[in-house]
Amino acid sequence: MLLPVFPKSRLPAIFRGYATEKYGGRFNKFSKKRISPAPSIKRQSKPKKARQHEFGDTLRHGFGELNGLANIDKIDNVKSNVGVRSRFLDYKILEEVRDFFTKEIKQYSLLYQHQKIRESKQTEDNPTPTDIQKLAFSEILKPRNSKNPYELRIFSIAGETGCGKTYAYMIPLINNLKTDQMNKVNDGDKKKKIVEYNENFTKTQINSVILLPTNELIEQLYDVLKNISELGLTVSKLNFENKVEDLIALNKPVDILVTTPVKFNAIKNYAGSSQVYRKLVSSIKYCVIDEADTLLDRSFLSDTMTSFHQISNMSGMVKDLVIVSSTISKLFNKNLNEVFKNNNIIKICSKRIHRISKKLDMRVIDCNMKPFRNSKMNALKQCLYSIYCDNTEADLQVKKVLVFVNEKESVSKIYGELCSDDAFKGYEIYKITGENSIEDRMQIMKDFNSNDALLEDALSTNQKSSDKTVKIPNSNIKLNKSSNNDSTSQPRLKVLVTTDILSRGINFQQTSNSVLYDIPKTTADLVNRVGRVGRIGLPGRVFMLAAKGESKGWVTGLPKAVKNGTPLA
Numbered sequence: 152m153l154l155p156v157f158p159k160s161r162l163p164a165i166f167r168g169y170a171t172e173k174y175g176g177r178f179n180k181f182s183k184k185r186i187s188p189a190p191s192i193k194r195q196s197k198p199k200k201a202r203q204h205e206f207g208d209t210l211r212h213g214f215g216e217l218n219g220l221a222n223i224d225k226i227d228n229v230k231s232n233v234g235v236r237s238r239f240l241d242y243k244i245l246e247e248v249r250d251f252f253t254k255e256i257k258q259y260s261l262l263y264q265h266q267k268i269r270e271s272k273q274t275e276d277n278p279t280p281t282d283i284q285k286l287a288f289s290e291i292l293k294p295r296n297s298k299n300p301y302e303l304r305i306f307s308i309a310g311e312t313g314c315g316k317t318y319a320y321m322i323p324l325i326n327n328l329k330t331d332q333m334n335k336v337n338d339g340d341k342k343k344k345i346v347e348y349n350e351n352f353t354k355t356q357i358n359s360v361i362l363l364p365t366n367e368l369i370e371q372l373y374d375v376l377k378n379i380s381e382l383g384l385t386v387s388k389l390n391f392e393n394k395v396e397d398l399i400a401l402n403k404p405v406d407i408l409v410t411t412p413v414k415f416n417a418i419k420n421y422a423g424s425s426q427v428y429r430k431l432v433s434s435i436k437y438c439v440i441d442e443a444d445t446l447l448d449r450s451f452l453s454d455t456m457t458s459f460h461q462i463s464n465m466s467g468m469v470k471d472l473v474i475v476s477s478t479i480s481k482l483f484n485k486n487l488n489e490v491f492k493n494n495n496i497i498k499i500c501s502k503r504i505h506r507i508s509k510k511l512d513m514r515v516i517d518c519n520m521k522p523f524r525n526s527k528m529n530a531l532k533q534c535l536y537s538i539y540c541d542n543t544e545a546d547l548q549v550k551k552v553l554v555f556v557n558e559k560e561s562v563s564k565i566y567g568e569l570c571s572d573d574a575f576k577g578y579e580i581y582k583i584t585g586e587n588s589i590e591d592r593m594q595i596m597k598d599f600n601s602n603d604a605l606l607e608d609a610l611s612t613n614q615k616s617s618d619k620t621v622k623i624p625n626s627n628i629k630l631n632k633s634s635n636n637d638s639t640s641q642p643r644l645k646v647l648v649t650t651d652i653l654s655r656g657i658n659f660q661q662t663s664n665s666v667l668y669d670i671p672k673t674t675a676d677l678v679n680r681v682g683r684v685g686r687i688g689l690p691g692r693v694f695m696l697a698a699k700g701e702s703k704g705w706v707t708g709l710p711k712a713v714k715n716g717t718p719l720a
């Protein structure tokens with residue numbers, strides 16, 4: 152079932168032919184005469200070395216010095232050699248922990264979900280650790296200094312978006328918690344003894360804390376840990392809906408507390424007496440600061456550091472602090488070195504950091520060219536239509552597209568435009584900004600992530616066409632159209648318009664398409680927005696819309712840089 156994006160009556164003359172001809176053949180005919188090749192094509196003929204140099208320079212200029220990404224080659228003592236061990240079995244991980252996580256990865260990994268749908272036989276394979284996981288396991292699982300078992304070790308883990316950093320810190324953390332738990336009980340039936348030990352607790356005791364910047368990420372991580380009770384461990388979250396009082400009243404060990412720095416700092420106020428507070432936090436031995444490039448930037452730094460100082464001051468027992476990030480900006484690197492200057496930070500970094508996955512098909516659309524008439528909205532509508540019509544993800548019932556903008560005001564504008572356009576009647580359009588209540592945000596994320604078929608009658612106009620391709624006008628972008636135009640098998644489209652609020656850390660379920668409506672303000676924003684698709688080596692597509700004056704060298708050079716694996720720093 153096909154939808155005309157631009158109703159014929161409201162279409163500028165230049166569009167009319169395209170709309171009536173359903174984009175395909177007519178576009179090809181027009182494009183030969185009127186459309187000059189996209190600038191990115193012209194630039195591709197430049198000598199490789201000169202272009203890469205120009206790309207790096209212009210990118211830095213484009214995004215400004217302070218927010219630029221650090222050059223990893225210039226950071227001392229970074230551990231990035233993966234080594235030869237290639238299986239979970241090769242690392243000193245407790246057998247039950249290893250079995251638990253390999254099972255979890257197979258069941259819930261985006262990679263395995265993807266394969267399950269496309270090639271069900273592949274799901275028989277056993278997962279292997281990703282590069283960042285191998286690096287992290289090699290360092291964090293090293294035996295501690297036996298002379299000083301409570302020495303604080305600080306690790307910084309940095310790797311490209313979607314490379315599996317969560318398990319890179321989670322598996323060693325669970326391994327440590329489980330080992331500590333086993334050491335607390337005597338030999339014999341350890342499982343039974345651990346249950347008895349936990350039942351005898353009269354006060355809440357937190358054993359480890361994971362700090363995250365947003366409620367969405369807390370929810371996501373809590374979901375990752377939902378089966379952890381199988382290992383005899385407990386997890387609690389402190390977010391918008393959970394009260395600190397309830398945590399205090401639990402009266403049992405909390406092996407992992409997932410929360411934000413602000414919520415964590417609030418525990419002190421609610422604890423009432425310093426004795427209660429001390430009891431709560433004095434058993435924290437492991438602390439993780441995830442999405443640290445956000446939590447150690449200007450807006451969060453003071454809350455994050457208050458949390459960490461509270462943990463280490465009150466307990467003096469923190470053994471491992473793990474700081475995790477997908478980019479290393481100059482500011483982050485500066486803050487990291489300043490804040491932890493007296494400690495040796497063990498820096499673990501994947502070689503692919505600051506690079507965009509080569510599996511991503513990255514395209515730039517110049518909106519200044521006809522027929523978009525410098526209207527990003529027109530270009531966006533055409534993108535959505537083309538994604539909807541092409542034959543990718545043919546086996547899915549629902550295709551999903553993320554649309555990222557810089558300012559929350561633009562979210563409502565775009566959402567309003569798409570909702571009020573009859574051509575988008577059958578699409579499910581969502582928006583999320585910081586202005587939505589947290590409850591709303593959670594519900595919208597749930598709806599967008601669900602893969603249920605949309606209402607049968609959602610798409611009511613069925614237009615048959617024999618064209619095999621759809622082309623985004625005035626670009627070199629041609630997409631194959633679904634070969635099957637039968638209304639029951641045509642996928643449906645969900646579109647989520649949002650800001651950077653959702654650009655960090657979120658695993659969107661079965662989402663392979665993204666439109667960067669605005670040019671991101673910093674390289675870190677670019678890397679994170681793009682990184683919501685094409686995760687863990689999966690294929691994906693990103694369309695970047697460039698208006699008049701935005702088609703600078705680095706913008707048009709981006710697709711080539713992605714293909715060449717050029718670091719964006």
Ligand SMILES: Nc1ncnc2c1ncn2[C@@H]1O[C@H](COP(=O)(O)OP(=O)(O)OP(=O)(O)O)[C@@H](O)[C@H]1O
Pocket residue numbers: 256259260261262263278279280281284310311312313314315316317318476477655656657658682686687
């Ligand atoms: N060893 C593995 N094999 C297969 N899939 C994995 C493996 N490790 C993690 N995954 C899956 O990869 C996906 C992305 O992982 P994760 O969320 O940890 O990425 P990330 O590096 O933290 O990304 P970001 O920088 O965006 O936060 C998840 O669906 C996870 O289940």
